[in-house]
Amino acid sequence: MPPKQVVIIGGGFGGLSAARRLRHEQVVLIDRTNHHLFQPLLYQVAMAALSPSDIAWPLRTVFRSQPNVRVVMDEVLSVERAGRVLHVRHSAPIPFEVLILAPGARHAYFGHDEWEESAPGLKTMTDAVLLRQNMLLAFEEAERRAEAGSRERLTFVIIGGGPTGVELAGALAEIGRKAMGPDFPALRLEDLSIVLVEGGPRLLPGFSPDLSAKAATALTRMGVTVRLDSPVRKVDRGSVTIGTEVLPATNILWAAGNRASPLLGTVGVPLDQSGRIKVEPDLTIPGDPWIFAIGDAAHCPGKDGAPLPGLAPVAMQQGRYVAAIIAGGVPPEQRRPFVYRDRGMLATIGRARAVAQIGPVHTSGVFAWLLWCLVHIFFLVGFRNRVRVMSEWIWFYLTFKPGARVLFERPHGFEQDPIVQGKRPS
Numbered sequence: 458m459p460p461k462q463v464v465i466i467g468g469g470f471g472g473l474s475a476a477r478r479l480r481h482e483q484v485v486l487i488d489r490t491n492h493h494l495f496q497p498l499l500y501q502v503a504m505a506a507l508s509p510s511d512i513a514w515p516l517r518t519v520f521r522s523q524p525n526v527r528v529v530m531d532e533v534l535s536v537e538r539a540g541r542v543l544h545v546r547h548s549a550p551i552p553f554e555v556l557i558l559a560p561g562a563r564h565a566y567f568g569h570d571e572w573e574e575s576a577p578g579l580k581t582m583t584d585a586v587l588l589r590q591n592m593l594l595a596f597e598e599a600e601r602r603a604e605a606g607s608r609e610r611l612t613f614v615i616i617g618g619g620p621t622g623v624e625l626a627g628a629l630a631e632i633g634r635k636a637m638g639p640d641f642p643a644l645r646l647e648d649l650s651i652v653l654v655e656g657g658p659r660l661l662p663g664f665s666p667d668l669s670a671k672a673a674t675a676l677t678r679m680g681v682t683v684r685l686d687s688p689v690r691k692v693d694r695g696s697v698t699i700g701t702e703v704l705p706a707t708n709i710l711w712a713a714g715n716r717a718s719p720l721l722g723t724v725g726v727p728l729d730q731s732g733r734i735k736v737e738p739d740l741t742i743p744g745d746p747w748i749f750a751i752g753d754a755a756h757c758p759g760k761d762g763a764p765l766p767g768l769a770p771v772a773m774q775q776g777r778y779v780a781a782i783i784a785g786g787v788p789p790e791q792r793r794p795f796v797y798r799d800r801g802m803l804a805t806i807g808r809a810r811a812v813a814q815i816g817p818v819h820t821s822g823v824f825a826w827l828l829w830c831l832v833h834i835f836f837l838v839g840f841r842n843r844v845r846v847m848s849e850w851i852w853f854y855l856t857f858k859p860g861a862r863v864l865f866e867r868p869h870g871f872e873q874d875p876i877v878q879g880k881r882p883s
C-alpha cells in the first residue's frame with residue numbers, strides 16, 4: 458500500500474495537476490501565494506493588457522470540491538529527508554510520507570545577481586505589476602519632459618530572445634505605438650525605441666531556424682530593434698553594456714534565463730548548473746522512491762538526451778504521471794519511465810502574429826496566432842477567467858485600448874522615480 462500523507466510544494470502547473478488527480482490521499486498543498494498563476498500570460502499583465510486577476514485563481518477555490526486537499530500559504534525553508542518533515546517559515550513543521558517538489562523557478566542572472574535591481578525579471582505576479590508600473594511611469598515621465606521642452610528618447614531594452622523576451626517586445630511595440638501614442642500627444646513615435654538583445658545567433662532557440670527568422674522579421678517590421686550575437690557584459694541603472702557599447706535605457710527588462718528554487722539545495726542530492734535535481738527515470742530523486750521532482754525542479758532528459766524545457770505542458774504531464782504512481786501505489790521496480798509527449802510549441806509576437814511548431818508542421822501568421830489564443834484560453838483555470846481574457850483580447854484587437862493601465866499611488870519608502878529604474882520599496 459502506498460503512503461497516504463502526500464505533500465506538494467508549489468501550486469503551479471505541475472503541483473496543480475498532481476493534486477487534482479489525487480482524490481483518495483490526504484494532500485497538503487503548500488505555496489508562497491494563495492493563487493495558481495497562469496504564467497504564459499504573465500507578460501500581458503506586465504504590458505497592461507490584462508489585469509492580475511484575469512490570469513490567477515485562488516487555490517482554495519480550485520480545491521473547494523476536493524476536501525482531501527488542504528491548502529497552506531507558507532514558504533518552505535528546507536526539506537529534512539531523514540525525519541520526513543518540511544520546515545516552513547510561519548507554521549509548525551509539516552510531516553510527509555510522499556513529497557512532490559514543484560516550487561517553480563526564478564530568473565537567473567548568470568552570476569550577476571546585482572543586476573536584478575536595474576533589470577527586473579518576470580516570474581511572479583509581483584514581478585508583472587512592478588514591470589507594468591515601470592512602463593506606465595516611464596511614459597508619464599517622458600510626457601512631462603516633452604511638455605517642458607526636454608525631449609529624450611524613451612528606450613526599453615529587453616534582454617533575452619526566448620519566448621518571454623519575444624512576447625514582451627511584441628506586446629510593448631504594439632501597446633507603445635498603437636495605444637500609448639494617441640494617449641500621450643507630446644510624444645512622437647520616433648521617441649520610442651524598443652531593443653531586444655539576444656546573446657545567441659537567433660531568437661527562439663527552441664524553435665526551428667525558419668520560425669526564428671520569421672519572428673525576427675515580424676518584430677523588425679513592428680519597429681523593434683533586434684540585436685543578435687550580443688551578450689550583455691554589464692547592466693547599470695539606466696544603461697546596458699554590450700561589448701564596449703553602452704546602450705542608454707529608460708527601462709530594462711530581464712528575460713534571459715531561469716534558475717530553480719534554492720529550496721532544492723536542501724534536499725541533499727546532485728543538482729545541475731541551473732539548480733535542478735537530476736531525477737531518476739520515474740522522476741524520483743536519487744535514493745528515495747517517494748520523493749518526486751517535477752517541472753522546473755527536475756532535470757529530466759528527453760528523447761534527444763537534452764533536459765526537457767521548463768514549459769507548462771511538461772510540468773502538467775509530469776504531475777499527472779507522478780499522481781498515477783502515488784494513487785496506484787506502484788512500487789519502484791514496476792514503474793515505467795516518464796516519457797514526455799510533445800504537443801508542439803507556440804509563441805506569439807503580436808496582434809495576428811505568432812509562430813507554431815507542431816512536429817514537422819511549422820506555421821506562422823494569423824493561423825498560428827489563432828491557435829495560440831485557443832490553446833491559452835483552454836488551459837486557463839476557471840470559466841470566469843476564460844471569458845474575461847477572451848473579452849479583453851477582442852476589445853484590444855478592435856480598439857487598441859488595453860484595459861489595465863491604472864497606476865496606484867506610490868507607497869511610502871520609494872525614492873524619487875525609483876520604480877522607473879526597477880527598485881522595490883525599502
